[in-house]
Amino acid sequence: MTRETILKFGAVEKADAGDLAGWIVVEGRPTMQTAVQHTTEDGKVISGTWRATPGTYHATYTDYEFVHMIAGRIIITPDGGAPVEVGPGDAFVVEADFKGTWKIIEPVTKHFVVRVG
Numbered sequence: 001m002t003r004e005t006i007l008k009f010g011a012v013e014k015a016d017a018g019d020l021a022g023w024i025v026v027e028g029r030p031t032m033q034t035a036v037q038h039t040t041e042d043g044k045v046i047s048g049t050w051r052a053t054p055g056t057y058h059a060t061y062t063d064y065e066f067v068h069m070i071a072g073r074i075i076i077t078p079d080g081g082a083p084v085e086v087g088p089g090d091a092f093v094v095e096a097d098f099k100g101t102w103k104i105i106e107p108v109t110k111h112f113v114v115r116v117g
Contacts, residue, residue, distance in 0.1 A: 009037050009111065012049050022060040023102075030055025030104055047113040054104045061098040064115040067091065072108030077101045 015033035019025070023032070030053050037048040052072075069090045077083040078100040086092060096115075 028055025056103045065094045066113040070109040073105040075103040
């Protein structure tokens with residue numbers, strides 16, 4: 001059997017609802033959906049689409065993440081650090097030791113790549 005070496009993300013057909021581990025609501029009533037659309041053979045890298053509604057989470061990361069914003073607006077503030085606003089078209093990384101808030105201003109859709117462990 002031949003392994004696919006190119007995978008194009010299509011529409012999200014199935015997403016898991018519920019907050020991610022390490023994400024705690026601190027303001028409003030935000031909700032999130034996560035669709036893992038690809039996992040490498042060794043399980044060390046996952047990628048997919050994430051959606052969230054307005055509100056604020058305090059997030060504690062244990063894994064590195066690359067993000068490409070598709071829609072929405074977020075203000076991300078590391079604990080003790082300066083806020084960073086991101087919106088459609090922006091790309092950024094979050095290091096594995098990040099702790100801080102994600103204030104979701106407008107409904108968000110993002111593509112992500114996470115290096116697990």
